Amino acid sequence: xxxxxxxxxxxxxxxxxxxxxxxxxxxxxxxxxxxxxxxxxxxxxxxxxxxxxxxxxxxxxxxxxxxxxxxxxxxxxxxxxxxxxxxxxxxxxxxxxxxxxxxxxxxxxxxxxxxxxxxxxxxxxxxxxxxxxxxxxxxxxxxxxxxxxxxxxxxxxxxxxxxxxxxxxxxxxxxxxxxxxxxxxxxxxxxxxxxxxxxxxxxxxxxxxxxxxxxxxxxxxxxxxxxxxxxxxxxxxxxxxxxxxxxxxxxxxxxxxxxxxxxxxxxxxxxxxxxxxxxxxxxxxxxxxxxxxxxxxxxxxxxxxxxxxxxxxxxxxxxxxxxxxxxx
Numbered sequence: 001x002x003x004x005x006x007x008x009x010x011x012x013x014x015x016x017x018x019x020x021x022x023x024x025x026x027x028x029x030x031x032x033x034x035x036x037x038x039x040x041x042x043x044x045x046x047x048x049x050x051x052x053x054x055x056x057x058x059x060x061x062x063x064x065x066x067x068x069x070x071x072x073x074x075x076x077x078x079x080x081x082x083x084x085x086x087x088x089x090x091x092x093x094x095x096x097x098x099x100x101x102x103x104x105x106x107x108x109x110x111x112x113x114x115x116x117x118x119x120x121x122x123x124x125x126x127x128x129x130x131x132x133x134x135x136x137x138x139x140x141x142x143x144x145x146x147x148x149x150x151x152x153x154x155x156x157x158x159x160x161x162x163x164x165x166x167x168x169x170x171x172x173x174x175x176x177x178x179x180x181x182x183x184x185x186x187x188x189x190x191x192x193x194x195x196x197x198x199x200x201x202x203x204x205x206x207x208x209x210x211x212x213x214x215x216x217x218x219x220x221x222x223x224x225x226x227x228x229x230x231x232x233x234x235x236x237x238x239x240x241x242x243x244x245x246x247x248x249x250x251x252x253x254x255x256x257x258x259x260x261x262x263x264x265x266x267x268x269x270x271x272x273x274x275x276x277x278x279x280x281x282x283x284x285x286x287x288x289x290x291x292x293x294x295x296x297x298x299x300x301x302x303x304x305x306x307x308x309x310x311x312x313x314x315x316x317x318x319x320x321x322x323x324x325x326x327x328x
Contacts, residue, residue, distance in 0.1 A: 015049070024118040027103075029111040030077045032057045032067060044092065057116075063091060076100040076114060086121065095125040135238075142190070142237060149194045149231075156200050157207040163280060166328050168192030170317075171276035173326060177316040180268070187239030188269045194241075195248050195273060198228030210287050225249050226258045240267065248273040251308040271310040275301055275317050278309070283328055294321060294328065 018025045018038035027035040034057050037049040045052075047060070058064040058071070067074050072083040084099040097119045105113040150164050172189040180188075199207060202224060206217045213221065229246035247261060247270035254262035256274075266274075282297035298318055305314040320326035 021117075023120065024116075026057065026116040027113050028057055028073065028116050029107055029109075029113060030073075031111065032073060034060065035107055035113060062089070072098050072100040073114060073116060076102060077112075086125075094120055094122040097121045139186075139238070142235075145235070146190050146193050149197050153194070153196050153199060156204060157196075163284070164193050164196055166284070167195065167273070167276045167280045170280060170320075170326075170328065171273050173320055174272050174276060174313060174316045175269075177320055177324075178272075178312060183239065184269060187241060187244065188272055190237070190239065191241045191244035191248070191269060192273055192276065194232070195228065195245050195277065196224060197231055197245065198224030198226065201227045208287050212288060222249075222257045240269070243267060244269045244273060246270075248277060250274065252310060253307055255308070268310070268313075272313050275309050275313045279317060280328060298322075 015036065015038075018027075018036065019040075021038060021040070024040050025038040027037075029035060034052050034055050037052050039049055041052060042048055045060070052060050057073075058067050062068055068087075070085060070087065072085045075085075076083040080102055082099070082101050084097065086095060086097050088095050099117045099119075101115040101117075103113050103115055107113055153164065154162070168189050169192075171192040172185055175185045175188045199221075202220050206213065206220060209217070225246050225248060229242045232242035232245055235241070244267060246258070247266050250256035250259065250261040250266045250270060251274070252263055252266070252271075254260050278301060279294070279297040282292045282300060283294045285291045298321060301309050301314045301317060305311050
């Protein structure tokens with residue numbers, strides 16, 4: 001029994017316990033009045049924990065006469081749930097992660113007590129901004145690389161000048177209509193911009209031939225997704241651009257090329273690019289035939305919906321043209 005008593009006497013007081021934390025810790029009531037604060041407050045404010053006791057937290061800490069917009073204590077009081085938020089303190093120029101945690105305690109006035117913490121996360125936010133700036137510069141550089149590649153392809157095949165750009169825009173619009181993630185949409189747009197890069201290995205006389213291709217010529221054309229993959233796989237894109245390009249002529253039933261992939265083995269980005277490529281190719285002029293028009297193109301993807309083309313992609317594409325007035 002004596003050991004237990006010694007242990008109890010050794011336990012810290014609430015004040016000592018709160019002072020052990022290296023960040024701001026308060027106990028506040030539901031009306032924002034401070035019940036107790038740890039000594040961390042003395043480091044940044046010309047106040048002691050004793051001086052802030054009973055004071056109005058928004059006034060003491062933020063200089064406001066009312067709770068600041070989005071105050072986590074306001075939300076915790078309303079919901080009765082733990083509330084955590086990041087906020088920027090203009091007075092100090094720092095970012096904080098503020099948390100409010102309901103407790104089972106009440107003060108002498110019968111008001112609920114909440115545990116309120118505030119952790120300085122300025123260093124983390126600065127690191128995040130620097131990372132975002134680096135990513136922005138990287139993506140800008142990659143975008144420039146993609147544009148150079150696109151121009152090389154169009155110089156090789158003047159009849160399809162603008163084809164890649166139009167396919168990229170349509171594919172991006174389909175992906176947006178399908179509510180894909182921002183990262184997937186970026187990947188689809190970039191892959192669409194250079195999806196025919198492999199055609200630089202195809203002789204110009206074949207690319208611009210006005211008549212129907214013979215079997216040997218078409219076999220050369222069918223190599224362009226693999227060639228494109230071989231060119232792009234060495235570039236460290238933050239998205240699977242090379243794989244999307246490799247798969248953009250695959251079909252759901254496995255009748256596409258170059259790998260004969262089927263169903264879910266074809267990535268969604270390539271399935272979208274495939275539909276956009278077919279629609280654009282049919283709707284615009286080609287060396288071997290005049291433009292067939294958007295109506296014929298939509299009939300093609302509708303007729304082979306679920307066979308060659310992903311049903312969700314087809315539906316999204318048709319909605320763009322028929323209900324949202326999309327123009328190539």
